[in-house]
Amino acid sequence: MALLLASATACANDVPKADWSKGLLPEHITSQGDIVQNLWNGAWVAALATGAVVIVLIIWACLFHVKRKAKAELPPQVRYNLPIEMLYTLIPLVMVSVFFFFTARDSRDLQALSGHPDVKVKVEAFQWSWRFTTTLNGKTLKPVVGQPVSDYKSGPQLVLPVGKTVEFELESPDVIHSFWVPAFLFKRDVIPGLPKDNKGRFFEIKTLDKPGVYAGRCAELCGVDHSRMLFSVKLVKQAEYDQYIATQAGSAQ
Numbered sequence: 588m589a590l591l592l593a594s595a596t597a598c599a600n601d602v603p604k605a606d607w608s609k610g611l612l613p614e615h616i617t618s619q620g621d622i623v624q625n626l627w628n629g630a631w632v633a634a635l636a637t638g639a640v641v642i643v644l645i646i647w648a649c650l651f652h653v654k655r656k657a658k659a660e661l662p663p664q665v666r667y668n669l670p671i672e673m674l675y676t677l678i679p680l681v682m683v684s685v686f687f688f689f690t691a692r693d694s695r696d697l698q699a700l701s702g703h704p705d706v707k708v709k710v711e712a713f714q715w716s717w718r719f720t721t722t723l724n725g726k727t728l729k730p731v732v733g734q735p736v737s738d739y740k741s742g743p744q745l746v747l748p749v750g751k752t753v754e755f756e757l758e759s760p761d762v763i764h765s766f767w768v769p770a771f772l773f774k775r776d777v778i779p780g781l782p783k784d785n786k787g788r789f790f791e792i793k794t795l796d797k798p799g800v801y802a803g804r805c806a807e808l809c810g811v812d813h814s815r816m817l818f819s820v821k822l823v824k825q826a827e828y829d830q831y832i833a834t835q836a837g838s839a840q
């Protein structure tokens with residue numbers, strides 16, 4: 588059993604640490620992650636507040652509105668009570684509207700494209716790995732191509748600079764995949780056959796100053812080696828990025 592547990596943990600080596608201070612989300616590395624983290628926190632506060640009110644009302648009803656044994660007749664009925672029925676309708680409507688407002692506002696912001704990113708990355712998801720093609724300053728680097736692996740660190744690696752905007756374009760030649768870097772707090776399905784100008788192909792991030800190597804994976808069951816469709820994103824300082832670009836320049840197209 589211990590051995591089984593040990594091997595299970597070994598397989599899950601790319602699962603980010605649960606951070607209670609962030610409501611169990613992993614530490615994020617994009618400014619868009621701030622938006623997701625705030626929406627997550629707000630949703631929990633609203634849900635817990637609603638839960639608290641409901642529990643108090645249930646306890647109050649249990650304590651003070653039990654049927655007295657001596658009295659056999661029905662308690663006062665409140666059917667067709669207009670003010671109470673208005674309340675039943677309006678309070679949930681207001682609650683859902685508040686949730687809807689923040690969700691719609693944030694998903695609009697998360698999908699916003701500046702149109703002039705510092706770096707463009709074409710992500711091709713295929714059965715069962717990834718091909719990353721980076722373009723910056725009008726120059727396209729040699730693609731990084733991977734193959735199925737059991738450790739994300741040995742999968743294909745996408746190198747990105749800190750403090751820059753990066754636009755991703757997603758493409759799949761076969762089935763639906765999903766591009767997921769948990770540290771982005773964001774994932775997007777990679778759907779084959781989307782028209783070139785479809786907004787569903789694109790999303791943009793602004794990287795934070797958090798150098799490191801972060802796990803990525805496919806989040807849509809796409810076939811036998813789906814679980815080995817692992818990759819990594821390496822965030823580096825600008826100087827190191829320039830160096831990386833220089834070593835790639837010889838092989839630039």
Ligand SMILES: [Cu+2]
Pocket residue numbers: 712713715763764765805806807808809813816
């Ligand atoms: Cu996949």
